[in-house]
Amino acid sequence: TGPYSNRPGHDNNYLSLAGILDYSRHKDKKPVSMGVQLADIAGGTMHSAIGVLAAALHREKTGEGQYIDISMTDAVFSLNAMYGSAYIGGGRVPQPEQEILNGGSYYDFYKTKDGRFFSVGSLEPQFRRLLCEALDIPELIDNTFNDSYYTQIRFKEAVHDAFLSKTYEEWLEVFNEDFEGCVEPVLTFPEACDHPQLKARGMIVDIPKSDGTTQKQIASAFKFDGVKPQYKHVGAKLGEHNEEVLSSLGYSVEQIADLKDKGVLE
Incomplete structure (x- = not known):
């Protein structure tokens, strides 16, 4: 409507x-x-x-x-x-890069020395402290608890400069599986497919095809207790059901064959 x-x-x-x-x-x-x-x-x-x-x-x-x-x-x-x-x-109008979650704070994405990116979401005090220690800027910890816009921007600049000092791989060693301060690498899609968390959750599954092979697809995000999703079908190939559909519409075997010969059907 x-x-x-x-x-x-x-x-x-x-x-x-x-x-x-x-x-x-x-x-x-x-x-x-x-x-x-x-x-x-x-x-x-x-x-x-x-x-x-x-x-x-x-x-x-x-x-x-x-x-x-x-x-x-x-x-x-x-x-x-x-x-x-x-x-x-x-009556408060949200503005670009002025809010806590849209770039107005250090909650943002940061470029590494070699052009890759990390996401920083260390908003809470305990995570902020871990971030400062990991970036080797512990002297800024106390100042970050001042929520004034000016202080937040200065801290964001310090985080920006710190990330530029090392490569992506070097930061991966710092922000490893033991780090619990809400910092993660911005992965490519192939990297995401190979991430241990998504692999452990079974987020890529093999779907059987009619020719006996399988096709990898993204799995359901729902995980039920005692019940597993049944993955039975992949997407049909172009023209896979041509004969079935045309027959249901009244086309004869000869007519369907003629359409194939003329290149109308694939």
Whole structure:
């Protein structure tokens, strides 16, 4: 419903209308096109699934079905939990690189000497102390507990300079599996696939194919007690079900063969 109900759009359009992209960018720079379709997946798909489950529960309790109206723009607008509430409830407009989680503090990404990146989320005091010790800037620990904007920016500059002093591999040795201060490397997707945490969680599975081989795919993120997901199918090959579909539409074997000969079907 609404005046835009029939208006065409894509993920970046919905994020734009939801007010997310403006305060999520760097100052004086355009918003970044994300590789993950946030509005499509977290907005449309996940909210649709939650809506279906809620409607099924309502039916079970009342015997009444529900028509579910899901808007991807509505869904991603609802993700403005922190800064949206601050504006609606208090009139505070979120600004690029001015908030604690969008670059206005040292909660950010930092480049290494060789051009790789690490994420730093050491907001809490105990994590902040570990960060300062790991970066060899312990003298700044006490100053970081002053939450003034100026102090935070100075600390961010110190963190920035520290990361530039070593390579990615050198920092991996510092921020290893024993470090518990909310600092992680920004992995490439192949590196993520090989990460011990994701491997231990079984996030890549082998799916059987019709020819007897298997195809690796991303697994379900749901882990149930005593029940394992059943992975039965990979995506169909182009044209795999041509004959089945055309036969159901009344095409004869001869007609289907003729379409193949003419190159209409693959």
